[in-house]
Amino acid sequence: MTDRNRLDISDILVLLGNQEAETAQHDFLAACTIVANSANIKLKMPTQTGDESKTRLDLLSEIANLSQFRFREIQLPEEWWKYDNGPLLAFTVDGNACALIPTGKGYQLHIPGQEALAIGKKNAATVLNQAFYFYKPLAGGKIGVKDVLQYIYQQSGSDLKRLLLVQLVLAALALIIPLGTGYLFSVAVPFADTSAVAQVIIAFIINAFITASLQLVEIISLFRIKLKANGNIQAAIWDRVLRFPAHFFSRFQIGDLSNRISSIDIIQQELTLSLLVSLSNSLVFFFSLILLCYLLPVFSLLLILFLVIASAISFFITLKQLRFLRGYFHVSGENQSLLLQIFTSINKIRCAHREELILNLWLRKYIEKMILFFKSSKLTVIDKIINLIFSLLSTFFLYLFVVNMDSSLNLGLFILYNAAFSQLFIAFIGLWNSINQMVRIIPVFERTKPVFQAETENYRKENSKLNLKGSLELRDIQFKYSKNEDAICNDLSFKMEQGEYVGILGKSGVGKSTLLRLLLGFEKPQKGQVLFDDMELCRLNLQHLRSQLGVILQTSALMPGSILSNIIGINSCLTEEDAWQAARLANIASDIEKMPMGMRTVITDRSGAVSLGQRQRILIARALAKKPRILILDEAMSGMDDQTLSLLKNCVESLSISRLVITHRPEFLSGANTIYILEKGKLHNAGRFEELCNTQAFNKFRVLKAS
Structure with a gap:
């Protein structure tokens, strides 16, 4: 690759974005x-194109x-055109968008308006070494195993067809052994025909080489199917999960x-493998059964009856096993939850000196799981x-049947039948084991059913995409989490105009976080309306709306990584300059500059690399980085000293966008245009800080702080 090919794709895109016209966008x-x-993805194009400000x-x-x-975004490896990396969107060194499409013989280069070209070493140098890979999604509505299998087929259709053809040929070749053996002992050996013996041996050798090659x-086709299916189906499942309502x-x-x-991966692997193995065994079984019915029709009918009885008994055992498997997978899920709670609370456990109690809790679950596993394994x-x-028994009855037959059955015919019979029984055992394995997946599927049955946000209708200006309103909201509980919000109303700074003051447990969940569409009110720019939240595209909000939740946390990635994210359209600008707004820039690695300093939420106050300001910088139209802070001031709080307070007050601050600290809201006090599910005492500071309701918070 040349130096030009190693240019960062984001720099190229920004450069092109400033120059592109409508034709380039087309x-x-x-x-x-x-x-x-x-990639079998249905595209929906934006209604408005030609905006030169867009990269x-x-x-x-x-x-x-x-x-x-x-x-x-992916980086193309050396000689990438020799391997199947899937269809890719890339760019030439001249800045033209191009499609890299895999074929059976490599890749083709598709530049719109030009003829497709096969890619080799020479023209591969004209493509930048960074590209974009598209992940095909699963349907947004309810899905089932059928949809997962259809997804796998769309991803690996050519490999599946090749595998089916190979298995069909292998099943036919499997008949050569019994037929050749029968011919050998019925014709070649009795007549001492050495030429015929040599021909049969050569046929066996050729058959062995062909079978080994196929x-x-x-194996390669199975590996490709498994690799493609595993990577893509996992990405599609997690994409689906991330779109679920809160x-x-x-x-x-x-x-x-x-x-x-994670169990969905087990379903995908077991179903794919079991179906393909059962298909291979069923073909061998079918061809062998035809041969047996032709040779000994009476015994073949008895054999079929015998196999049906064996299948019924095996199926009954498998059904009995399901009860233990259901319990095993259920306890496994509970055990994993317990382990997660132990790891996240390890400091509290040690402080309370409860290690022995926790060990006993874990052992109880583990023993319960292993007992169920033992009972299932026993079956x-x-x-x-x-x-x-x-x-x-089947072999015994075969010999018994042959002994009681007349002398018309010669040695060669018997050996032919015995070889075909052995082949049939081995195929039957493999086929039935595959079927039983698929039946054993039922408990796993039952556990994953909620993931398959849930619908993603905005699935059922094409909701409006609002270019937010900055006003929001709650109108006569009533909400409770369940019918048997008291209402958390009761006829709650307030309005924030564009550019206004509104504060909501409330003690713990009065519903501040619930109010925020309603604003973000995490919960739906039983009555009332949530409005953004006078449009109902239920009619808006939630993902698009949230992309225009800067939100810091009470539970917001830092991600493991650099400060830069925490502020602007990964694969973001934002630049390092955007990160510094957001850091300056959040009054954290000077702290970052003092760190040896600056923006590249690696942090985690629980590390001691940053203080609690710095952590909160990094979170605020993250919220401001994408230049939101509304900034929402939910108890973002917790853990800050007075000096840091004053810096953050001045920062929030200096912003020109709409701001909603939910807190229990009244001193932070001194610059707010309007302050509401949340109490018993309603908002009271709307006014400015100076108007409310001497009221009884306001003084409660000062008493709490002083105490």
Whole structure:
């Protein structure tokens, strides 16, 4: 690669974004369409194009949001055109958008308006070494195993077709062994025909080489299917989970939910492998059964009856096993939740000297899980023993049947039948084990059913995309989490105009966080309206709306990584200059400059690299980095000393955007245009700080602070 090819793609995109005209955007959209069609993604194009202020990365993000798919930036490895990396959106060194589409013989370069070219070493140098990969999403509504299998087929259709063809040929080749053996002992050996013996041996050797070659193709195809399916289905599942409404996550403990989502990978792997193995075994079984029915039709009918009985017994054992498997997976989820709670509370456990109690709790769950596993495994062993017994009995009855036949059955025919019979029984055992394995997945599927059945936000309708100006209003809101609980919000109303600074003051437990959840669309009120710029929240595209809000929740945390990545994120359209600008607004820039690595300083939420006050200001810088139209702070001042609080207070007051601050510290709201006091689900005493500072309701908070 040349130095020019190593240019950062974001720099190229910004440069092109400032120069591109409508024609360039049209070519870019055409390249996106080619990539999306190859990835089986349905694109929805923005209604307005030709905006020269938008970079191509901005435009790609808009297309991805409209079409509900994810993308990520990747770096192309050396000789990338020799490997299947999937369809990619890339750019030439001249700045043209292009599509890189894999074919059976490598990659093709598609530049809109030009003929597609096969990519080799020479023209690969004209493509920048960074590109974008599109992740095909799953449907937003209810889905099932059928949809997952269909998704896998769309991702690996060519490999599946190749595998089916190979398995069909292998099943046919499997008949050569019994047919050749029968011919050998019925014709060649009795007549001492050495030429025929040599021909049969050569046929066996050729068959072995062909079978080995096809099995190699089968293994490679299986590996490709597994690799493609695993990577893409996991990305699609997590993309789907990230689009779920917030109330979905409150139904489960974190560890249990993580276990349920991870189990989808088990379903995908087991189903894919079991289906393909059962297909291979069923083909061998079918061909062998035809041969047996042709040779000994009466015994073949008895054999079928025998196999049906064996299948019924095995199936009954598997159904009995499901009860233990359901319990095993349920306890596994509970155990994972317990472990997560232990790890997150380890300091409290040590301070309270409760290590022995926690160990006993874990052991109780672990022992319960292992007992269920033992009971399930015991039935599996019984099933294998029964299969072995039936295999021996069937062989015994075959010999018994042959002994009682007339002398018309010669040695060659018997050996032919015995070889075909052995092949059939091995295929049957493999087929039935695959079916039983799929049945055993039922408890896993039952646990993942909530993930399949849940609907994503904004799935059912095309909601409006509002370019937010900055006003919001709550009108006659009534809300409670369940029917049997008291209302948390009762006829709650307030309004914030564009550019206004509003404070909401309230003690712990009065519903401040619930109020914020209603504003963000995490919860839906039973009565009333939430309005942004006079448009109802339920009619808006929530993802687009939230992208225009700067929010710091009470539970907001830093991500492991650099300060820069914490402020602007990863694969962001924002630059380091945007991060410094946000840091200056949050009064954290001087602190970052004093750190040896500056913006590249690595931090985590629980590390001692930054103080609690610095942590809060980094979170505020993150909220301000994307230049939101409304800034919402939920107890973002906790843990700050008076000096830091004063700096942050001045910062918030100096902003020209709309600001909503929810806190229990009245001194922070001295510059607010309007202050509301939240009490018993209602907002009271609207006014400025000077108007409220001597009221009884306001003085309660000062007493709390002083105490």
